[in-house]
Amino acid sequence: MKILVVVTLKKDVLDPQGKVIHQTLDGMGFENINEVRQGKYFEIDINESDKKKAKEKVEEMCNKLLANLVIEDYKIIEPQ
Amino acid sequence: MNSSVITFPGSNCDRDMNVALKKFGFKNKMIWHNDTELPKSDLVVLPGGFSYGDYLRCGSMASKSKIMQSVINFAKGGGKVMGICNGFQILVESGLLPGVLLRNKYLEFICKNIFVKVNDKENLYFKNIKKNTLEFHIAHNEGNYFCSKEQIKEIDNNNQVALYYSDANGTVNENTNPNGSIKNIAGIFNNKKNVLGMMPHPERMIDPDLSGEDGSIFFENLINNLK
Numbered sequence: 001m002k003i004l005v006v007v008t009l010k011k012d013v014l015d016p017q018g019k020v021i022h023q024t025l026d027g028m029g030f031e032n033i034n035e036v037r038q039g040k041y042f043e044i045d046i047n048e049s050d051k052k053k054a055k056e057k058v059e060e061m062c063n064k065l066l067a068n069l070v071i072e073d074y075k076i077i078e079p080q
Numbered sequence: 081m082n083s084s085v086i087t088f089p090g091s092n093c094d095r096d097m098n099v100a101l102k103k104f105g106f107k108n109k110m111i112w113h114n115d116t117e118l119p120k121s122d123l124v125v126l127p128g129g130f131s132y133g134d135y136l137r138c139g140s141m142a143s144k145s146k147i148m149q150s151v152i153n154f155a156k157g158g159g160k161v162m163g164i165c166n167g168f169q170i171l172v173e174s175g176l177l178p179g180v181l182l183r184n185k186y187l188e189f190i191c192k193n194i195f196v197k198v199n200d201k202e203n204l205y206f207k208n209i210k211k212n213t214l215e216f217h218i219a220h221n222e223g224n225y226f227c228s229k230e231q232i233k234e235i236d237n238n239n240q241v242a243l244y245y246s247d248a249n250g251t252v253n254e255n256t257n258p259n260g261s262i263k264n265i266a267g268i269f270n271n272k273k274n275v276l277g278m279m280p281h282p283e284r285m286i287d288p289d290l291s292g293e294d295g296s297i298f299f300e301n302l303i304n305n306l307k
Contacts, residue, residue, distance in 0.1 A: 013226065014260075016187050040136075065144065068137055068173070070180045070228060 001046055003058045004077035007067045008039035042066060051078075081106050081306050083123040086151065088113045088142040093128035093164065093283065100283035101125070104299040113145040122306050123160045124151055126167030128219070128281060138181060138222045139169030148174055160204065160306065161275045165220055168267070168277035177270055177277045178235060179227030184220070185260025191219040193292070194258055196266045196280055197246035200239050203273040204305045213250045214243075214294040216280030218258065218266075223279040225261035225268070232262060234271075243267035243278055 009015045015037050022036040044061070048054040058076055067074040083106040087094045094110065101108040101123075109119050118124065132141035142148070148170070155161045155176050163171040171177045184190060195213045198206050227235070235241060243266040244252045245259075257264045259279075267278025285295030 014182070014185070016183055016185060020187065065136070065140065068140070068180055070231075071182065071226060 001048055001051070001054050003044045003046060003054055005042040005044065005058060005062060005066060006039055006075045006077065007042070007062070007072050008037055008075075010071055010073055013071045040066075081122045081303055082120055083108045083125060084111045084118055084121040085109070085125045085127055086111050086113060086147055087127070088129070088131035088145060088170075090131040090133055091127050091129035091166070093166075093281065096281075096283045097125055097127045097164070100286050100295065100299055103286060104296070105303050111147060113142065113147050116146050116150060118147070118150045118154055121154070121159070123162065123302075124154060126151070126161070126163040126170050128165030128167060131166055131170065134222070137169075137173065139166060139171075139173040142166075142170045143173035143175075152176060155270070155275050158272065158274050162205070163275075163277040164281055164283065165218075165223075165279055168279055169222065171275060171277040176275050177268055178231045178240075179225055179268070181222045181279070182224040182226045182260075183222050184224050184258075189219075189221045190223070190258050192217070192258075194218050194266075194280065195246050195248050195250075195256070196243040196278075197250045197252055199241045199244055200269075200273075202239075203242075203269060203276075205242065205269075205273075205276050205302060207301075207305050209297060209301050211294070211297065213246055213248060214282075214298065215248070215285065215292050216282055216294060217284040217291065218280050220259070220279055223259045223261065225265040225279075227262065235268060238271045240269045240271060240273070241265055241267075242269050242276055243280070 062074040282295035
């Protein structure tokens with residue numbers, strides 16, 4: 001089963017990379033952008049047929065390694 | 081005094097640290113990250129570098145390596161653990177120190193000499209150092225210290241800041257902050273002050289012909305304090 005995870009910086013954490021991407025997009029003529037935040041995306045292929053169990057395992061991975069909860073939030077995208 | 085320097089894949093200041101520790105009288109051993117047991121040590125050092133290529137987050141992979149469980153147990157039992165640069169990043173990722181090190185505010189890799197103001201001398205690392213500021217070297221991309229509002233309160237209440245970025249006179253302000261760190265923090269302790277993490281490299285300041293001498297002051301003082 002493939003599970004997708006998105007990790008983003010918390011709202012009150014400065015994201016200088018997102019800011020530079022925003023400025024560059026502005027410079028390229030993409031107007032009306034309010035904000036750009038950069039994040040990380042993971043595809044985890046896990047040997048588990050039970051959706052709930054798989055999600056719990058991935059949640060544990062997020063808490064222990066994939067995200068640093070001091071600065072980041074994670075979102076697990078429901079398995080297909 | 082026995083010390084141990086842990087080498088992770090991608091560490092590149094481990095041998096400099098070995099040279100510095102030996103120069104000031106430590107009997108140092110190099111320990112591989114895949115080892116599980118620490119030799120008897122009075123000081124454990126996590127050196128600078130780019131462990132695991134800085135993948136995911138700086139220090140995150142190294143903080144889960146086999147030897148780290150022993151390092152964590154050693155620190156929890158009161159053992160002295162010092163992390164320099166990437167070693168500091170590993171310490172925050174392992175939970176031994178609060179907070180996290182973010183990308184430098186202006187997205188530049190900074191490599192230069194800086195001054196730090198010693199905040200607290202009631203600890204084994206800086207006790208008896210006569211100078212109030214030290215000239216060290218920094219070389220990092222992620223040295224922007226950050227923590228939650230609750231954590232900074234706790235850090236201040238327990239006087240856990242070890243070093244602030246300053247000028248030569250000890251002035252701490254925005255102009256002396258190279259990377260955007262909260263309150264100019266360059267190094268912190270855990271609440272028992274046996275664990276120290278700092279971005280600056282004292283091991284690069286041990287030869288007056290090549291760099292400076294303030295690293296010598298630091299190591300000489302440290303071994304005397306540990307005796």
